[in-house]
Amino acid sequence: MPDFNPTEYAVPGFVALVLLEMLWARRHRRDAYEARDTLTSLAFGLGSTVSGLLFGGAFLALFLWVWQFRLFDVPWSWWGFALCFVLDDLKYYWVHRFGHRVRWFWASHVNHHSSQHYNLSTALRQSWTGFLTLGFVFALPLVLLGFHPAMIAICAGFNLIYQFWIHTEAIDRMPRWFEAVMNTPSHHRVHHATNPRYLDRNYAGVFIVWDKLFGTFEPEVRGEKIRYGIVKQLGSFDLLWSVFHEWIGIAQDMWRAPWKHKLSYLLREPGWTHDGSRETSDQIRAAWRERNGERENSVSSDNLVAGKPEAA
Template identity: 60%
Template sequence: MPEFPDPTLYAIPFFVLTVAIEFFASRYRDHIKYDVKDMATSLTLGTGSVFAGALTGGIAVAAGFWVYQYRIFEVPLTAWWAWVLVFFVDDFFYYIFHRGAHRIRWVWAAHVNHHSSQYYNLGTALRQPWTSTFALTWIFGLPMFWLGFHPAMVAFAGGVNLLYQYWIHTEAIDKMPRWFEAVMNTPSHHRVHHATNPRYLDKNYAGIFIIWDRMFGTFERETDEEQIQYGIIKNLKGYNIFWAVFHEWVGMAKDLWSAPWRYKLNYLIKPPGWSHDGSRESSETIRARWQNSLKK
């Protein structure tokens, strides 16, 4: 069993230092916004996710090794091209997972706490899920093991992917050079992803490479026409950590209890906001209403 370092664990001192720097910079720069209680919530959610991963991550690892037994190719651990390939392939499957996390309510229930802050800063990047294993998010990566990528290799690539995404959670950086914006995920692109403005809903799912969004029609460019609003459609009130983690699971359980039998499964697999009687708003209905308003 090869062992590779966990990039995110080694980067923790860097996270703490850069969040502190940006926090103090916000006192002198109006475009950088922090709230002390919000930042404390982000740090607590990030710390909790580390412990949650340590407690439940073994399930995903076991599943990965089980699938790896039936691999159809043998991707060598020592070949340079294999490491280039794994980062591209891992990022492609991250795009699939991330898109699914916004389109499948069961997966969204774990992912939503990452979007729960109404601020966008480096602290927000630390709002990581506690219930990912329970939400079965690891299923999205299983095809990589079947293709022949060793689980340790995939874990390292995933850690680098997560580490890359840290720096794009900021309003301190406006736009990168055009060539970089064309290929890579950037703060500008990811601000769109965290926005609740109708034009931006369910856009820019990229991890490292924005090319996947451009290829599959989910790309949206940041515009200066309107100020970005961050958070979720129904923002949380207060800073209760456990409510931030479990509120969507609670809401889903209530829907399962009260919904007619023929609709129960849909409340798990349909997009957030879906309802059998059309009484709620989803990203599609919000966007459609906004587009209709432009035509008037």
């Protein structure tokens, strides 16, 4: 069993790419970076690394215990790694989708979306509290199928490395064949947008085909300026508030809610309220479609972005 963590080797590349993008931003998009926002993103990345060190060992021990009940023995071969990578990416799609559709999961994942800027440093905004969501359960079927936990961890590391480069506005569109199969900066800009058209779309990690298969794909559209962040923006660079604000919001909502609705504030989609005082992403999108139905229905393939969204 190899002792190999691909993300450790990728860190110098991450730093170099961030610096290159900063140089690009100075010339082409001076608003792409904001110093306090970037420092917050870096702090998120550091805290997430510490959290992983604290809790990663416990999850690995659990996976190794489950592995004794495996149905098959998938070999450490090229095809074993390839199959593991594809299945792990499918697993990621569903973890990510739950991260947007169940508020308990969203409380952890919202950290990644809290920046109103979209650049490579945004990719470093990783959760400190992912262990609370028990999202690791989604990987247990892979262990039971016979993929060694270390193999799964290595594939997940390469998956994370791939996702780094798509957090940028410096790249317009990739070749059409690549856009059809793989996740790209254009597809992922949609995912980070708060525009009603784009809410809760494009959950893919590496392969955008999952979104096309499960009905959650939305292309980037020319002429529609993208607004990044979350529906209710933080309005603060306070690190601890950025990390824990949604957990605090859940606790407050559950405390105030009638008993029969308390659990719903934990398990239903973000924005749901028992009295209709807030809106979910589905409700926001439905209202937008009702107001703009004619225009939306008239969008043709010619309007799909051939490059990056128009500058702010």
